[in-house]
Amino acid sequence: MTSDVQDIEPIEIPGNWQFRYNYFAGASASRFFAELRENRRVMGTRCPKCERILVPARSFCDACFVRTTDWVPVADEGVLETFTIITAAFPGLPEPPVVLAYVTLDGADTALVNVVTGVDCSDIDAAAARLNRQPRVKLAFKDDIQGRITDFTFVVDE
Amino acid sequence: MSARLAIIGVGQTPYKRAHRDKSSSDLLWEAAREALDDAGLDITDVDVVIQGVAPDALSGENAVEKSAITGVGIPHMRVNTGGVTGSSAAFAGASYVASGRARAALVVAVERMGQSVTSQAAFNTIFDPILEKDFPLTTITMAALRASMSMRLYGYTPYHWAKIAQRNYRNALKNPLAHLHKEYTIEEIMNSPLLAWPIHKFEACPMSEGACAVVIANEDLAAARNPAWIQGIASTTDSYAMGDRFRREGATLVDLVTLRMSAERAYLDAGVTDPLHEIDVIELYSPFSSAEAMTYPALGLCEASEGPAFVDRQGEDPEMPFFNPSGGPQAGNPVSATALVRIAETALQVRGVAGERQRPDVRRALATGQGGATQFSTVCVLGTQRP
Numbered sequence: 001m002t003s004d005v006q007d008i009e010p011i012e013i014p015g016n017w018q019f020r021y022n023y024f025a026g027a028s029a030s031r032f033f034a035e036l037r038e039n040r041r042v043m044g045t046r047c048p049k050c051e052r053i054l055v056p057a058r059s060f061c062d063a064c065f066v067r068t069t070d071w072v073p074v075a076d077e078g079v080l081e082t083f084t085i086i087t088a089a090f091p092g093l094p095e096p097p098v099v100l101a102y103v104t105l106d107g108a109d110t111a112l113v114n115v116v117t118g119v120d121c122s123d124i125d126a127a128a129a130r131l132n133r134q135p136r137v138k139l140a141f142k143d144d145i146q147g148r149i150t151d152f153t154f155v156v157d158e
Numbered sequence: 159m160s161a162r163l164a165i166i167g168v169g170q171t172p173y174k175r176a177h178r179d180k181s182s183s184d185l186l187w188e189a190a191r192e193a194l195d196d197a198g199l200d201i202t203d204v205d206v207v208i209q210g211v212a213p214d215a216l217s218g219e220n221a222v223e224k225s226a227i228t229g230v231g232i233p234h235m236r237v238n239t240g241g242v243t244g245s246s247a248a249f250a251g252a253s254y255v256a257s258g259r260a261r262a263a264l265v266v267a268v269e270r271m272g273q274s275v276t277s278q279a280a281f282n283t284i285f286d287p288i289l290e291k292d293f294p295l296t297t298i299t300m301a302a303l304r305a306s307m308s309m310r311l312y313g314y315t316p317y318h319w320a321k322i323a324q325r326n327y328r329n330a331l332k333n334p335l336a337h338l339h340k341e342y343t344i345e346e347i348m349n350s351p352l353l354a355w356p357i358h359k360f361e362a363c364p365m366s367e368g369a370c371a372v373v374i375a376n377e378d379l380a381a382a383r384n385p386a387w388i389q390g391i392a393s394t395t396d397s398y399a400m401g402d403r404f405r406r407e408g409a410t411l412v413d414l415v416t417l418r419m420s421a422e423r424a425y426l427d428a429g430v431t432d433p434l435h436e437i438d439v440i441e442l443y444s445p446f447s448s449a450e451a452m453t454y455p456a457l458g459l460c461e462a463s464e465g466p467a468f469v470d471r472q473g474e475d476p477e478m479p480f481f482n483p484s485g486g487p488q489a490g491n492p493v494s495a496t497a498l499v500r501i502a503e504t505a506l507q508v509r510g511v512a513g514e515r516q517r518p519d520v521r522r523a524l525a526t527g528q529g530g531a532t533q534f535s536t537v538c539v540l541g542t543q544r545p
Binding site: 015017085090092093101102104113132149 | 309397398
């Protein structure tokens with residue numbers, strides 16, 4: 001730094017980004033959400049090449065780079081693949097504790113991310129030990145269904 | 159990569175929570191000027207400028223790189239691959255020089271996230287707005303989801319991660335550019351506040367600002383200077399969706415398959431067949447100590463199942479490479495620049511100009527970069543020997 005600006009108090013100018021958007025889900029996610037809303041079921045799409053059932057449903061398989069073909073429903077229960085229990089508060093994010101997990105529903109080859117509700121987090125280590133055993137989980141739909149990924153949560157099925 | 163090229167200049171600002179006395183362009187310019195001076199070149203001597211800046215929301219400035227280093231009359235481009243941005247920019251610069259399109263490339267990356275008041279909320283915006291952004295997915299929770307899986311599969315305990323973190327903090331004491339200069343005991347790390355199970359605060363990286371630059375040059379320019387020869391450099395990518403990476407054998411979320419692929423390609427070019435014994439220094443892009451543990455098998459240093467034992471042997475086995483002499487990302491994580499800092503630090507080690515943090519007799523060093531939802535990885539092998 002040159003000497004002529006050495007004793008200047010640095011200025012901070014407050015700022016705020018506040019833009020509004022409408023995110024376009026596209027046809028496949030729109031149908032996926034419509035199935036959630038109308039039929040309370042989770043749909044996947046099949047890759048004709050690797051034959052995986054991809055959940056959430058999507059229009060193409062990015063591994064094989066081909067268009068997916070048929071739509072297939074998967075089960076409303078499955079296996080918890082991995083999880084975290086968020087215990088610290090961060091500005092702009094939900095109040096802790098929050099359990100976040102990836103779950104592979106029966107019949108699917110890929111996992112969905114969502115929150116796990118109803119976990120007793122009074123003892124974090126005990127809750128973590130229980131979740132680390134990869135429990136079975138089920139979907140729990142909310143009363144107010146809007147056709148969004150937040151229409152359901154996972155609950156431990158024990 | 160068959161052409162011979164080298165890093166001949168390095169410039170870095172210090173890394174700290176906030177550079178309140180510097181504008182974004184000041185940061186970029188200072189790192190770039192230092193790298194050019196180190197290389198004995200001027201801006202008119204480079205044929206391309208490649209800048210690395212990760213998501214704009216972190217700084218609250220669109221295209222923060224726009225205001226500095228125009229390099230009038232030459233190509234300029236920006237790279238954004240999340241955490242791997244800096245080393246992706248280096249890969250682009252190296253490719254430019256290797257192709258013969260440039261004799262020298264200036265690669266510079268800047269992080270300005272000290273301006274952010276709600277950084278984890280800004281990080282949440284990098285996730286898919288249709289299927290993911292409604293959930294508290296952040297860089298921390300993304301790492302925690304992998305860490306818990308790694309504990310279950312391989313038997314890591316909080317002790318292993320605390321041991322890695324302790325070494326990183328200790329190494330940073332010798333690096334005047336590091337953001338954090340504080341030593342912690344293993345107990346202090348294990349007892350630090352839990353952020354997202356199983357990750358504790360002192361197993362995570364800080365929020366840092368700063369800029370880093372390197373000059374990559376062809377053989378003609380490099381031979382007359384003090385070069386760190388690029389013996390191998392590779393960059394690979396994977397599916398974005400983390401949910402797609404659980405049921406792939408040998409390529410799950412914790413296998414870091416792209417880091418493995420990048421390492422294999424870079425080793426092939428560098429002639430490395432036994433990385434554990436043929437590499438002296440390794441700078442890892444691992445903002446979390448649990449993430450560092452996942453890199454060892456991907457880099458071919460141990461089997462995945464032996465990971466915890468590999469950590470136990472660290473510090474006792476003199477045959478092992480020396481990890482993170484700079485302190486690594488846990489002692490300073492200027493996100494957009496962090497992966498380039500790894501390359502810059504290994505270049506300093508190979509050139510023998512790393513100051514107090516210099517390791518003895520460094521003949522070959524390795525730098526990693528990882529970013530996005532770990533779908534992007536780079537590996538760069540630098541050495542004293544011309545390839």
